[in-house]
Amino acid sequence: MIGLGIAVIIHIFLGYALITGLALKIVKKIAGPLETVNIVEDKPPPDEPPPPPPKDIEIPPFVPPPEVTIENQAPPPPVIQSQSVVAPPPQPTYVAPRVEAIAPPTPPAPVGVTSAAVFNARSLEVSNDDYPQASLRDNEEGSVRVMLSINIQGRVDNCTVQQSSNFPKLDEKTCQIALRRFRAKPALQNGTPIASTLSKSVRWQINK
Numbered sequence: 408m409i410g411l412g413i414a415v416i417i418h419i420f421l422g423y424a425l426i427t428g429l430a431l432k433i434v435k436k437i438a439g440p441l442e443t444v445n446i447v448e449d450k451p452p453p454d455e456p457p458p459p460p461p462k463d464i465e466i467p468p469f470v471p472p473p474e475v476t477i478e479n480q481a482p483p484p485p486v487i488q489s490q491s492v493v494a495p496p497p498q499p500t501y502v503a504p505r506v507e508a509i510a511p512p513t514p515p516a517p518v519g520v521t522s523a524a525v526f527n528a529r530s531l532e533v534s535n536d537d538y539p540q541a542s543l544r545d546n547e548e549g550s551v552r553v554m555l556s557i558n559i560q561g562r563v564d565n566c567t568v569q570q571s572s573n574f575p576k577l578d579e580k581t582c583q584i585a586l587r588r589f590r591a592k593p594a595l596q597n598g599t600p601i602a603s604t605l606s607k608s609v610r611w612q613i614n615k
Contacts, residue, residue: 524557524603526591531607535614537584539576543613547574551581552608559600561591572611581609 535543549572556565566582585607594603 521597522595524561524591524594524605526589526605526607530588530590531609533581533584533609533611537580538611538613539580542574542576542580542611546613547572547577548612549574549577550608550610551578552606553581553585554604554606555585555589556602556604557591557593558602559593561593561600563589563591564602569606570608574611577611581611584609 550570551568551572552570554567554569555563558564563585566585568578568582571578572581589607591605593600595601
């Protein structure tokens, strides 16, 4: 209650001060008189005078350079010096003596074979026992023609198939039999046995 009473008194006092102007007097007394000071500003410096206008520069008139003519002197003509060439005397030509080649004496022509090799007919025969088992089972038959090389003993040294039977096993077997079993009288020349070649045909046929 005491605080409330003090607050009411303060408000009443402030309201009375506002009404009577007491507050304004107090403010004026506190603020005091105002002093004014005149500030003198310095005068700005005078403007600089503008620069004088540029003088006109006189351009001298164009004078073309003098024309200079250069004369091209032609080179002097070439000097041709003639020299006389003395031909050397002709040299004697050496001719080698002609040597005639002496041909060797021609050997005498061999005397022809007086008799050819003759095979034993039975040695050329083949039977079922000579057949390869696969060819016998497949009923392969045909003729094989072979070229035989016969030495001086009448034996076959080489065998070549000239005409096939169309069955490779029969062709191979024919040459095997010829090298192992074929026998012949050798060819003779002047009664002397010589090596020769002979073509023979072998027939393969199954005897049933």
